[in-house]
Amino acid sequence: MRVFLKFTQKCKIIYNNLLSKFHGKLMITMLIILFSSSLNLSFAILPIQHWQTPEGAKVYYIYAKEIPMLDLRVTVDAGAFREDKDYGLAGLTARLLTMGAADLDEESFAVALDDLGSSIGVSAGNDTSTLSLRSLNDADILMPSLEILKKMLTKPHFDPNILKREIDNTLVGLEGVDEDQSAIASEALMHILYPDNALSTDSKMLTQSLPLLTQTKLQQFFTRFYHANNSIIILVGDIDLALAQQISSEISTLLGKSSIEKLTYSFKISEDKAVNLKIDFNSPQSNVSLSHVGIERMHPDYLALSLGNHILGSSGLNSRLSKEIREKRGLTYSIYSNFSAGRYQGPFTIGFSTKNESVDEAIALAKEELIKFIENGPTAEELTLSKNNIIGGFALGLDSNRKLASALLSMGMYDLPLDYYESYQEQIKAISADDIKAAFKKHVHPDKLNIVVVGGENIGGAK
Numbered sequence: 001m002r003v004f005l006k007f008t009q010k011c012k013i014i015y016n017n018l019l020s021k022f023h024g025k026l027m028i029t030m031l032i033i034l035f036s037s038s039l040n041l042s043f044a045i046l047p048i049q050h051w052q053t054p055e056g057a058k059v060y061y062i063y064a065k066e067i068p069m070l071d072l073r074v075t076v077d078a079g080a081f082r083e084d085k086d087y088g089l090a091g092l093t094a095r096l097l098t099m100g101a102a103d104l105d106e107e108s109f110a111v112a113l114d115d116l117g118s119s120i121g122v123s124a125g126n127d128t129s130t131l132s133l134r135s136l137n138d139a140d141i142l143m144p145s146l147e148i149l150k151k152m153l154t155k156p157h158f159d160p161n162i163l164k165r166e167i168d169n170t171l172v173g174l175e176g177v178d179e180d181q182s183a184i185a186s187e188a189l190m191h192i193l194y195p196d197n198a199l200s201t202d203s204k205m206l207t208q209s210l211p212l213l214t215q216t217k218l219q220q221f222f223t224r225f226y227h228a229n230n231s232i233i234i235l236v237g238d239i240d241l242a243l244a245q246q247i248s249s250e251i252s253t254l255l256g257k258s259s260i261e262k263l264t265y266s267f268k269i270s271e272d273k274a275v276n277l278k279i280d281f282n283s284p285q286s287n288v289s290l291s292h293v294g295i296e297r298m299h300p301d302y303l304a305l306s307l308g309n310h311i312l313g314s315s316g317l318n319s320r321l322s323k324e325i326r327e328k329r330g331l332t333y334s335i336y337s338n339f340s341a342g343r344y345q346g347p348f349t350i351g352f353s354t355k356n357e358s359v360d361e362a363i364a365l366a367k368e369e370l371i372k373f374i375e376n377g378p379t380a381e382e383l384t385l386s387k388n389n390i391i392g393g394f395a396l397g398l399d400s401n402r403k404l405a406s407a408l409l410s411m412g413m414y415d416l417p418l419d420y421y422e423s424y425q426e427q428i429k430a431i432s433a434d435d436i437k438a439a440f441k442k443h444v445h446p447d448k449l450n451i452v453v454v455g456g457e458n459i460g461g462a463k
Helices: 002-010 089-096 106-116 139-154 160-174 181-193 203-212 215-225 241-255 302-314 320-328 356-376 380-396 401-413 420-430 433-443
Strands: 029-035 041-052 058-063 069-076 119-124 129-136 231-237 276-280 285-293 335-339 347-355 450-455
Touching (some): 041 401, 069 139, 089 119, 089 160, 106 139, 119 139, 139 241, 160 203, 160 215, 181 450, 302 356, 320 347, 380 433
Antiparallel strands (some): 029 041, 069 231, 119 129, 285 347
16 A cells, blocks of 8 residues: 555656536636647646635635545644744644544554555644645545544644653754754844744744643634634545535534634834844855845736746746856855745845855845846846746646645635636736836835845955
8 A cells, every 4th residue: 555655646647638517616727738758738627616615614626536546635724923922833733633633642643544544744834734634535545534634623632741742852953043054044034024923933932932832722722723714625636526525514514613813914014224134153154145025925916026036036047146146256056036925925035155255246246136137127038938937837836636736725825816727827928028127126126135144254245
């Protein structure tokens, strides 16, 4: 069984069948680009079903019959933004869901899944916490696997002894943060950009908060936020619509409905004068970040900024920043730019490492290239190459059940229209150089970039 699972997880899935009818429900199509050796493109079309349960859970479902498996996700709006100064609470609550529930202690929980050949994972971020189940679709395996998931969602133990162990393990892991240049820079930058909220939670704050977390706090957090009307349910795999509806209905009923305040993300964002911060670190190299607050994921300019950023600094060695600062000057091994857009206004960041004595020069060049890009936009050749690269890479983002599940989760989290993936390529094709230039002029401001440098002696460019 385990050999089969490992094999199927590694297989590439090619969807050959165009499904034209799907139980009379609302249909949309998801385009997956499949490459041939001659780089000609072909397409397969998968229908996406969407409905809402009586308790308020949003459900997204794709019938994918190529392998006899189901990937199921239950994503709850119960991330770090909900912690209210109990830093680490969301992550520990999610983690302990897999460490004992109902009649299963930690060991029997793991053994039960292992015997079935199924897997259940958990994760927690700033916005949400997610439970993921992967199981064969055979009823003798799927149904018992679902029962384990249901126990997690209704009767988690949050065992105090296991909680203490996990807190201790986390504290040990946090001890290494002071030796990680990148982590130091990231924490400092978040304090500058997003003071006094979950985004600026650092290792010291976690170290102080974690020992104060109790079984009662985890149970209260779970009881408050793990409800159907605060959840998105994703199903991708070889199960029919009727079974998908049954599974989502059962999960939704167990979670129930509760009055939960909607998260508004009206937190404080620093609008002060740009900060130049130097943090001493014994190293011949400096970690450099230039950043200011950017846009949210649903902003109308998101795709234009993403395409422009691909040209500027997220296309590896082909990016403007890499060509000018790495290839021509040899000042860094790698350099990137990024818009980290979420439900809130995420940061725009340029980041790289360089020799301590090269910090001044590298910062000046990065700003210079950014200003050129804002003023002139991309060339026609850059635009064409980046569009082809993004459209081509679209296929790789949707070539497995897990990736499809992630795509559906984005659809649910950001309220993307049901034809988003169908129209994505055309949206990218329609973006012009002027669109990119206008978006960058509106949202990217070199004079407002905060600069954080973490490095050793002989550093210039930050104070």
